[in-house]
Amino acid sequence: MRPAWTRREGASSPRRARAAATTTAALALVAAPLAAATTAGAAEPRVDNPFAGATQYVNEYWSANVEAAAGRAGGDLGDAMLSIADEPTSVWMDRISAIEGNADGPGLRTHLDAALAQKQGDTPLVFNLVIYDLPGRDCYALASNGELPATAEGMERYETEYIDAIAAILDDPAYEDLRIVATIEPDSLPNLVTNSSEPLCQTAAPYYRQGVAYALDRLYDVGNVYSYIDAAHAGWLGWPNNAQPAAQLFADVVGSTEAGFDSVAGFVTNTANSTPLVEPFLQDENFGSGGFVRQAGFYEWNPDFDETDWTAHLYDLLVAEGFPSSIGMLIDTSRNGWGGPDRPTAESTSTDLNTYVNESRVDRRTHRGAWCNPAGAGIGERPQVSPAGYPESHLDAFVWVKPPGESDGSSEEIPNDEGKHFDRMCDPTFNSPKLSGLLTGALPDAPLSGKWFEAQFRMLVTNAYPAIGDGGTNPDPDDTTAPSVPQDVAASADGTTVEVTWSPSTDDTRVTGYQVSRDGEDVGSVSGTVTSFTDEGLAENTRYSYTVTARDAAGNVSAASAPAQVTTGEGGEEPPAGACTAVYSTANSWSGGYQGQILVTAGADGAPGWEVTAPAGLSTTNLWGGTLSGGVITGQSWNADLAPGATATVGFVADGTPPADGELACG
Ligand code: BGC
Helix, strand or coil, rough: CCEEEEEECEEEEEEEEEEECCCHHHHHHHHHHHCCCCCCCCCCCCCCCCCCCCEECCCCCHHHHHHCCCCCCCCHHHHHHHHHCCCCEEECCCCCHHHEEECCCCCCCHHHHHHHCCCCCCCCEEEEEECCCCCCCCCCCCCCCCCCCHHHEEEEEEEHHHHHHHHHHHHCCCCCCEEEEEEEECCCHHHHHHHHCCCCHHHHHHHHHHHHHHHEEEHHHCCCCCEECCCCCCHHHHHHHHHHHHHHHHHHHHCCCCCHHHHHEEECCCCCCCCCCCCCCCCECCCCCCEEEEHCCCCCCCCCCCHHHHHHHHHHHHCCCCCCCCCCEEEEECCCCCCCCCCCCCCCCCCCEEEEEEHHHCCCCCCCCCCCCEEECCCCCCCCCCCCHHHHHEEEECCCCCCEEECCCCCCCCCCCCCCCHHHCCCHHHHHHHCCCCCECCHHHCCCCCCCCHHHHHHHHHCCCCCCCCCCCCCCCCCCCCCCCCCCCCEEEEEEEEEHHHHHHCCCCCCEEEEEEEEEEEEEEECCCCCEEEEEECCCCEEEEEEEEEEEEECCCCCCCEEEEEEEECCCCCCCCEEEEEEEEEEEEECEEEEEEEEEEEEECECCCCCEECCCCEEEECCCCHHHCCCEEEEECCCCCCCCCCCCEEEEEEEEECCCCCEEEEE
16 A cells, blocks of 8 residues: 655755645645634634645654664665654653653754744644643553652642643744644543543542643644544454443543533544554454354454444544534554564454454454554554545544654663653563453563664564565565574573573564474464573473574575574472462562562462462552452462462552562462
């Protein structure tokens, strides 16, 4: 598919805004002003679709990261990176200091001045902005917790030091010719729909409602701001019993603003997520005796498989709630491409429903709730105005709200002064209870949310769909050149577990993954950013031989590496006698709270229905991998019964000061 952006020559220095395709469809929409259009300060009346007929601001500070990465990658991959360096991405005001500028980038005025410099004559220019600093932010996760507490004081600061400060800058007459498109508070109202039983979300709820309404009011007053409220994604709100309450909540909050429904231009879905735009091989149809396709484990009865489903569904519900039919939808396509070698090329022929869905779906995540730095994802559709083909979705544009290459959260604890915490959803070794006990599928070695994560960027460009460039990342199917052979393959044993490692193929940027074989049989594959593999549960005192091959996006496979041999040991540690042991350790602490974990190990007798005595006075705000009741922690359906030597991990965030690390009673 061809992106609807025409490439402009000389787009780098000085950088120029990307121009919209001048299709008649796009231009036709420009002329349709909304009824309640003019407000103080705006040079042009509000238009229906702000993207139509406009160029968009290119954030040079994101582009600089892309260009530097391209320089380091070189070759075809570097060329592919350069070819997207002047795509428009959103500017995130993710904390108060971002307004004036901080270590992560320049302030709002600097961006707006740069936008004016990119504006060409009378052609309107869209400036994509993200409003993201609510009190008690990210109440159901930890990686993007914010600086403002969910208290009256936090709310006061949000209004005066954050929203008022941003509105005052946007209201400067110097910027009245820009069309400011604001994504309003990702994840906030959606969390109130599905996570209201979570104490932190309960506490945050009134502030989210008040804060969103306040932001909409102040931004609407500016005149040339178009607010789009974040509406999560298909895999979050698609179920009818989430979608309907979501539409009602949106109507309620928007209805509480001074301008009512006029205060929003529409909704934006999939912000910073990777739910596919389209699942090309799957329809929610009858699957014989297996029921409907939605009943597959991956969809958990959710009929909305992709973002075109969700936007169409949501649009109808919103209009039924009273929103004007002129509202438009945006979809963040920055990371929902799912191309690369693992993308299915045809509908599965399996007659087993789960196999059929798993073989047909382009979304390669372990679970649709896996939101953090998902391995295997690629860049999606390039930003595009009024995308054709999905009339029921009422799309104003495909946008890149999450700048590709910026992390969703760190894969381990990293101290910081931004209020961000370590969320184990970003830990690739974690089986999350929020994902039905499946592994997170997150990339390893990730920095804090918002920081540049080059390994992820390389993967996103490599796996882009539609593919980027004509070189190694979008391989010529006739090119049968094999990737280079993996080097330095080594294997070491710890009991009956073997760790295989090798050197990254930095000289061959076409490598997208590796395959590990044991004694000539494939035992696992990993993506091109990973250079180790753990092989567990082997026989005792046995000699094994491992080889590794590399593959590229065209499916070419290298010759096998030199073998690495290893002999396993005595079957690991003997489980201790008795039922179980439990060890508590503090993972992280801050003023007034901490995150801890308890490792439960079943003894020689096994531990069906284990029970751990919680640390005295434990008061959790969020607990996973177990249940706390009456000072006793028990397992959940998937980890309550442990075989001898098996382990379960319970994690939690708690109030107060952490107890000392050490053993807890387990029986
Ligand atoms: C982070 C923000 C960052 C944004 C864009 C969010 O997940 O919390 O700090 O600005 O992503 O990368």
